[in-house]
Amino acid sequence: MPRPVADGKIGSMTAFDVRPVTEDERRSTFDLLGRSLHSNRVSDELWSRFGVSWPAAHKFGAFDGDTPIGIASSFDTDITVPGGGVLPAAAVDGVGVRADRTRRGVLTELMRVQLADVAARGLPLAVLHASEPTIYGRFGYGSAALGKTIRVARPAARLHDRVPLAGEVRMLTPDEAVKEIPGLYHRIARRPGMIGRPPLWWPVMHDRLAGPDGDHVVAVHSGPDGDDGFVVYETVSRRSLEAPDEGAVLQVRDLHADSPVARAGLWRFLLSVDLVSAVHARHRPVDEPLSAMLTDHRHAATLAVEDDLWLRPVDVAAALAARTYRAADPVVLAVTDRLLPANTGHYEVGPDGARRTGAAADLTLDVDTLGMLYLGEWSATALVQAGRVQAGDPAAVARADELFTTIAAPWCGTHF
């Protein structure tokens, strides 16, 4: 069992201690994280405005004496799972180790302590976006939702005339954007993989860009029932002496729509902005049908499909019981969890739900692979073919495919 967080001191077998970060250590641990990610150091002025988004709560530091050498931060949120249930989750939003202390087990100890804390607080899931995909599998995280990067050619790209359109798009003032977008996001964010954005998320991730001091543009789509979608974007000029006619690149940062009509309205708006030569969007849902909405598919190019959200079942029984399954005979999963061994066991999953069982296993997998299966991004068949799931009977794999599959691809859509 992981050792519990106790006395503020853990990990004495190594040359550092891992313990909760105190109020006084917020700035130094934030600077440490920034340095590890090669970000510019934040000025005192920026820290005084936005430091509130880096509270001491749910942060563990690795310390050599009083000096921080590693940080693992998370905030509490919730996540929508297949079937529409919403589960509490820890969103791991900042992990870094000082460059002169890497590859000595600092992260391993931070992850162990953080996961033990998340488990002790009863949160069934942990999620993150990974800087590198090789890091987190060993800690039980699986690549659970993919995202695609697209580039749309302007002015060539046009919506075809059967795309469902109704409603209007209006641009918001920066003050309106700060006031209106949080409520709108929470009203419409319901796809599996989407997380709640807590109050501390907004000042840095939205207001700084779209509020009075930001340079991003915010536009809202309104349908018959009111506001039902929004986009936050910036434009980057490409015009130069060598390319005097080059249009700007419009970069979509945040786009959410409650319906295909709202989504089409927002894309129609984006494709109508003048003096733009390309629209770029990263981490869009893999099933967003933009190319099929155009008169010419090739005007929307998919440049990359990447891992977006990583998910770690922290309480496997609670996580499996919280989502719904499609109609098929049940399967029994044998799950192994090295870091949180209480999860290791057999689970029966069927249309009536999921529960622990003593029955023999149909499919055998590690907990990180369960993270890949959980939101429906990866089929059991694909995971068998990839060597991540062991199964004796192909019929059981087919049943697992049917049970876990979802109509909409999972998608997070929130940068954290």
Ligand SMILES: CC(=O)SCCNC(=O)CCNC(=O)[C@H](O)C(C)(C)COP(=O)(O)OP(=O)(O)OC[C@H]1O[C@@H](n2cnc3c(N)ncnc32)[C@H](O)[C@@H]1OP(=O)(O)O
């Ligand atoms: C959610 C987020 O915030 S994502 C951002 C993550 N942070 C960064 O990318 C910042 C830059 N990188 C770092 O700060 C560090 O390299 C970290 C945090 C990724 C890793 O910290 P370390 O203390 O070096 O990790 P630790 O020594 O515990 O390594 C554990 C294992 O993972 C492996 N590992 C760790 N980082 C990497 C990596 N970047 N690439 C490949 N393998 C890695 C180690 O080799 C080790 O393997 P082993 O158990 O087989 O020996």
